Amino acid sequence: xxxxxxxxxxxxxxxxxxxxxxxxxxxxxxxxxxxxxxxxxxxxxxxxxxxxxxxxxxxxxxxxxxxxxxxxxxxxxxxxxxxxxxxxxxxxxxxxxxxxxxxxxxxxxxxxxxxxxxxxxxxxxxxxxxxxxxxxxxxxxxxxxxxxxxxxxxxxxxxxxxxxxxxxxxxxxxxxxxxxxxxxxxxxxxxxxxxxxxxxxxxxxxxxxxxxxxxxxxxxxxxxxxxxxxxxxxxxxxxxxxxxxxxxxxxxxxxxxxxxxxxxxxxxxxxxxxxxxxxxxxxxxxxxxxxxxxxxxxxxxxxxxxxxxxxxxxxxxxxxxxxxxxxxxxxxxxxxxxxxxxxxxxxxxxxxxxxxxxxxxxxxxxxxxxxxxxxxxxxxxxxxxxxxxxxxxxxxxxxxxxxxxxxxxxxxxxxxxxxxxxxxxxxxxxxxxxxxxxxxxxxxxxxxxxxxxxxxxxxxxxxxxxxxxxxxxxxxxxxxxxxxxxxxxxxxxxxxxxxxxxxxx
Numbered sequence: 078x079x080x081x082x083x084x085x086x087x088x089x090x091x092x093x094x095x096x097x098x099x100x101x102x103x104x105x106x107x108x109x110x111x112x113x114x115x116x117x118x119x120x121x122x123x124x125x126x127x128x129x130x131x132x133x134x135x136x137x138x139x140x141x142x143x144x145x146x147x148x149x150x151x152x153x154x155x156x157x158x159x160x161x162x163x164x165x166x167x168x169x170x171x172x173x174x175x176x177x178x179x180x181x182x183x184x185x186x187x188x189x190x191x192x193x194x195x196x197x198x199x200x201x202x203x204x205x206x207x208x209x210x211x212x213x214x215x216x217x218x219x220x221x222x223x224x225x226x227x228x229x230x231x232x233x234x235x236x237x238x239x240x241x242x243x244x245x246x247x248x249x250x251x252x253x254x255x256x257x258x259x260x261x262x263x264x265x266x267x268x269x270x271x272x273x274x275x276x277x278x279x280x281x282x283x284x285x286x287x288x289x290x291x292x293x294x295x296x297x298x299x300x301x302x303x304x305x306x307x308x309x310x311x312x313x314x315x316x317x318x319x320x321x322x323x324x325x326x327x328x329x330x331x332x333x334x335x336x337x338x339x340x341x342x343x344x345x346x347x348x349x350x351x352x353x354x355x356x357x358x359x360x361x362x363x364x365x366x367x368x369x370x371x372x373x374x375x376x377x378x379x380x381x382x383x384x385x386x387x388x389x390x391x392x393x394x395x396x397x398x399x400x401x402x403x404x405x406x407x408x409x410x411x412x413x414x415x416x417x418x419x420x421x422x423x424x425x426x427x428x429x430x431x432x433x434x435x436x437x438x439x440x441x442x443x444x445x446x447x448x449x450x451x452x453x454x455x456x457x458x459x460x461x462x463x464x465x466x467x468x469x470x471x472x473x474x475x476x477x478x479x480x481x482x483x484x485x486x487x488x489x490x491x492x493x494x495x496x497x498x499x500x501x502x503x504x505x506x507x508x509x510x511x512x513x514x515x516x517x518x519x520x521x522x523x524x525x526x527x528x529x530x531x532x533x534x535x536x537x538x539x540x541x542x543x544x545x546x547x548x549x550x551x552x553x554x555x556x557x558x559x560x561x562x563x564x565x566x567x568x569x570x571x572x573x574x575x576x577x578x579x580x581x582x
Contacts, residue, residue: 079117080147082140086111113137115147153257166208167201169255173246181345181389182335191242195220206256208247213240213264221267233269240266273547276513279521281503285511289421294409296366297401298418298511299359300326305515305533306353308508309333312409313341315398319363324355328534332386334411341396342389349534363400373404381406415508422506424448427499428455432479435492439484442467442492446478455498461505465490467498516541520548 085098103110114135132150137143170192177185199216200208217236224230244261251259277285282302289295300306300314309331318327328351332341344350355363374381383396384407396408403409428451429444454468468485475481482498512533519529526549530541542549 080144080151081116081118082113082143082147083116084111084113084140085135113140113143115143117147117151153254164205164255165201166203166205167197169205169250170196170201170243170246173249179389181342182338182340183333186336187238188242188245191239195239196243205250208256208260210260210264213243213260217264217266233267237266237269240264274510274513274517274544276510276517277503277506278514279518282511282514282518284425285422285503288425292417292421293366293369293404294401294414294417296359296362297414298421299362300355301508302511302514303359303518304353304355305512305519307331307512307534308411308414310344310349310534312399312401312411312414314400316367316400317398319400321360321364324357324360326353326355327351328353332408332411339386339408339410340388341386341394344534346534346536348531348536351531351534353532366400370400370402374406377406384408418508418511419505422503425503426501427497429480429482430497431492431494434494435488437488437491439488440486441484442482442488442498443475444480444482444498447472447480451480451482451498456500456502457492458497458499458502459493461497461502469498513545516545517548520545 083099084104086096086101086104088097088101088103089095090097101111112135114133114137117132119130119132132147134143134146134150137146174185174188174192177188180188195216199219200212203212217240220231220236220239240261244259247256247259247261250256286295286299286302289298292298297311300311301308304326306314306328310328312332313330314326315329318329319325320327328344328349330341330343331349332339382405383399383402385393385395386408388394399408401409427448429447431442432445433443435442451469451472454466456463457465457467467488469482470485471483473481473483516529516533519532520526526541527538530538533541535541
């Protein structure tokens with residue numbers, strides 16, 4: 078392949094109006110007139126790789142600059158890199174996403190959102206071959222500046238996800254030799270101060286599981302709270318994955334909600350497909366649950382059916398042998414499990430909630446259903462935060478499940494409908510926080526971080542350590558004490574020993 082250079086200009090023929098190009102007479106008399114261009118004719122055997130029959134470049138001040146740029150492009154061709162021409166970032170991202178056939182639905186939906194809402198509007202018109210770090214710095218700045226007029230703000234986490242989508246797409250462009258480097262590498266992202274995870278403590282988990290003991294899904298909540306299963310993994314757990322002799326549950330599939338569409342597919346990573354060791358108590362709960370489910374199935378007979386859901390590729394997948402179902406045998410909707418968990422949790426320590434506002438000076442409260450005898454002193458909660466106490470002396474039933482509670486003294490502060498009376502109510506937590514509680518309890522009990530990571534199905538212990546670093550502080554303090562105690566010393570200074578200058582004691 079030979080490089081051909083030529084000096085051309087944009088002057089036009091006064092009669093035809095066409096550009097003169099290299100025929101302009103001014104090119105011979107004025108060295109500063111026009112710009113240098115280059116051209117490479119691609120051999121037929123390389124056209125499929127390069128994607129074009131010829132490569133061109135223009136706009137160079139000197140012949141040397143044109144030849145250098147042409148040599149760089151020629152080196153890329155020899156290295157197997159395709160010439161992307163005028164392909165823009167927006168066009169490339171559309172083609173890239175269309176070619177990703179093995180994406181999980183949740184991942185695809187995230188990529189589509191980031192591309193449609195942020196990447197294409199901000200850098201979609203930039204040529205793929207011309208994208209540089211300053212383009213990305215400007216994009217991030219525009220995302221941050223736009224928060225001044227947005228109803229829903231874009232935080233550091235969303236910006237990192239947008240950047241991650243582009244970085245993944247451009248990594249593939251590098252692998253496919255469309256570009257020689259990924260301009261996303263080295264981009265400085267806004268600092269993301271991730272809030273520390275504060276799950277329920279072991280005592281609160283015990284109170285929740287005690288409250289859930291009579292529920293038909295109590296065994297499911299034990300799997301999540303004690304052994305760290307994800308919601309989708311618990312919904313997709315099957316009886317053929319349980320070895321009741323060894324007490325091991327194998328995780329093979331999960332039922333998840335992706336943008337309102339429920340589907341069944343394998344865990345996201347290889348580490349998610351794992352074996353989870355169960356304690357004897359949980360195993361007993363599962364066996365009792367199985368007997369109850371057998372009774373439900375026998376009562377319904379042939380109408381018992383776990384249902385059918387789309388798999389990762391959208392094909393219908395017949396469900397069978399699910400551990401946890403609706404009473405008619407159908408699979409559970411993941412969002413139902415979440416709402417049902419809080420329906421149980423909010424009853425822990427609860428007496429009742431107000432069904433009518435109360436004002437200072439009132440001596441009675443109108444409430445709904447009571448969960449225990451109301452006489453006594455109770456804490457009042459607004460949004461699960463304690464705001465004061467009242468003492469109930471008597472209770473008079475109203476129509477339905479309601480009642481009027483008589484107070485021993487006039488109310489000192491206003492109360493609103495929905496405020497709660499109780500003792501030590503559980504703070505509001507998500508179903509996923511039960512999994513965090515499992516990790517917290519395991520780490521507090523000294524279980525090795527690597528083993529905790531395997532039980533949770535994390536892809537690496539580093540992820541576990543990052544998520545729960547603040548929970549490792551007690552273990553770190555204990556390790557420091559053990560190290561100090563293991564070193565034999567003749568002189569030890571306690572923390573309250575005074576040390577004077579000059580070596581005096």
